[in-house]
Amino acid sequence: MNFPIIAPSVLSADFAHLxxxxxxxxxSEADWFHVDVMDGVFVPNIxxxxxxxxxxxxxxxxxxxxxxxxxxxxxxxxxxKAVGADILxxxxxxxTHLHRTLGxxxxxxxxxxxxxxxxxxxxxxxxxxxxIDLVCMMSVNPGFGGQKFxxxxxxxxxxxxxxxxxxxxxxxxxxxxGVNDVTAPKLxxxxxxxxxxxxxxxxxxxxxxxxxxxxxxGSDTSQHA
Numbered sequence: 104m105n106f107p108i109i110a111p112s113v114l115s116a117d118f119a120h121l122x123x124x125x126x127x128x129x130x131s132e133a134d135w136f137h138v139d140v141m142d143g144v145f146v147p148n149i150x151x152x153x154x155x156x157x158x159x160x161x162x163x164x165x166x167x168x169x170x171x172x173x174x175x176x177x178x179x180x181x182x183x184k185a186v187g188a189d190i191l192x193x194x195x196x197x198x199t200h201l202h203r204t205l206g207x208x209x210x211x212x213x214x215x216x217x218x219x220x221x222x223x224x225x226x227x228x229x230x231x232x233x234x235i236d237l238v239c240m241m242s243v244n245p246g247f248g249g250q251k252f253x254x255x256x257x258x259x260x261x262x263x264x265x266x267x268x269x270x271x272x273x274x275x276x277x278x279x280x281g282v283n284d285v286t287a288p289k290l291x292x293x294x295x296x297x298x299x300x301x302x303x304x305x306x307x308x309x310x311x312x313x314x315x316x317x318x319x320x321g322s323d324t325s326q327h328a
Contacts, residue, residue, distance in 0.1 A: 104134065105318070105321060106296055106321045107287075107291055107295065107296060107297060107298050107317065107318070107320060107321050108134040108135060108275070108277075108296060108297040108298070109132065109133045109134055109135075109297075109298055109300065109314055109317050109318050110133065110134065110135040110136065110137035110168050110277070110297055110298065110299045110300070111128050111131075111133050111136065111137060111299075111300055111301070111304045111305070111310075111314065112137040112138075112139060112279075112299050112300065112301035112304075113125075113136055113137065113138050113139075113151075113159065114137075114138075114139045114150055114151075114301055115301035115302050115304070115305040115306070116305055117305070121158075121159075122162060124305065125159060125162045125163060126162070127310055127311065128163075128165065128314075129162075129163065129164045129165065130311065131310070131311050131314040131315070132311075132314050132315050132318040133165065133314050133318075134165060134166075135165055135166045135167070135168040135189075135190070135297075136159065136163050136165055136166070136167050136168065137168045137170065137279070137299045137301075138151060138156060138159065138167055138168065138169045138170065138188075139151070139170050139172060140152075140156075140169060140170065140171050140172060140173060140183075141172045141173065141245075141246065142172070142173035142174060144173070144174050145172050145173050145174045145194065145196075145197055145245075146172045146245045146246035147246050148246045153182060153183075153185075153186050156169070156183075156186045156187065156188070157186040157187065159187075160186060160187030163187075166189035166190060167187050167188050167189050167190070168189065168190040168192070168216075168237075168277075168297075168299075169183055169188040169189075169190065169191050169192065170192045170216075170218055170239055170279065171183075171191065171192060171193050171194065171197075171218075172194060172197075172218070172245050172246070173197065174197050175197070176193040176194070176197055176198065176204065177193075177198070177200070177203070177204045177207060180204070180207050180208055180211055181211060183213075184211040184212065184213055188213055189213060189214065190213060190214040190215075190216055190236070190237060191208050191213045191214070191215065191216065192215075192216030192217060192218045192237060192239045192277075193205075193208075193216070193217060193218065194217075194218045194219070194220070195217050195218065195219050195220075195223055195227065195228070196219075196220055196223060201217065201231060202231055202234060205217070205231070205234050205235065206234075214236040214237060215234070215235060215236050215237075216235065216236060216237035216238065216239050216277070217231075217235050217237075217238055217239070218238075218239035218240075218241060218245075218279070219238065219239070219240055219241060220241050220244070220245060221241055221242065221243070221244060221253050221255070221256070224259075225238075225240075225259055225262050225263040225266060226262075226266070228263075228266070229266060229270075232266060232267060232270050232272045232274055233270055233271070233272045233274075235272070235274045236273070236274060236275065237274065237275045237276075237277055237297070238263060238274055238275070238276055238277065239277045239279050239299075240256065240259065240260060240263065240276060240277065240278055240279065241279055241280055242256040242278050242279065242280040242281050242282075242286075242290075243279075243280030243281050245280075250280060250281065251281065252280065252281025252282075252283075252286050253280075253281070256278065256290070257289055257290065257293045258293075260276060260278065260290060260293040260294050260295055261293040261294055263276055263294070264276060264293065264294025265294075267294075275296040275297055276294055276295050276296050276297065277295070277296065277297035277298075277299060278290050278295045278297070278298055278299065279299040280299070282298045282299060282300045282301075282303060282317075283300075283303045284303075284316065284317075287300075287317055287320055288320055291320055291321065298317055300313075300314070300317060
């Protein structure tokens with residue numbers, strides 16, 4: 104896998120032309136589809152249910168990176184596997200028994216991710232970092248697309264990278280929210296591996312080129328590192 108991994112967020116796609124937008128991502132240099140699931144309880148918005156994800160999976164030629172912004176996510180692990188999730192991320196703030204939930208995700212053959220809200224410090228993941236395949240770090244308050252990027256994310260990302268390296272974990276760092284041509288290079292310098300891009304990709308007049316430009320940042324960053 105060439106880094107950074109680019110995961111366009113389907114939440115920002117044009118739902119009247121969802122098939123067209125899925126085909127665009129298939130044809131692009133993007134690596135994953137990022138799929139936000141919201142229940143209107145954990146976050147003040149409601150998004151995809153199982154039928155939409157199942158339809159998406161039938162057309163998608165790349166892994167589905169599913170981000171659960173829901174309460175009691177452990178109830179639905181098997182269901183998300185059944186509709187095609189390859190990576191399943193649950194929120195630290197929504198899981199009482201996080202270690203058990205991560206184990207249950209892996210038992211279904213999916214990669215196990217943990218998402219953290221902007222106010223949640225990374226040190227809370229220290230005891231479990233070796234069990235996590237992916238940390239989805241929210242760089243905006245979850246619930247809606249197009250929000251302002253939270254600047255503290257750079258420092259937080261660097262702190263998490265240091266923890267991962269110190270522990271010997273293979274965990275990837277994913278940044279979700281406010282990713283664009285300004286924030287992306289700084290995020291990669293801070294240690295990010297996966298960039299979720301929503302409005303920046305789907306509002307672009309040339310989305311294929313926009314995705315390509317994000318992908319190319321990996322070589323640019325490594326040259327300056």
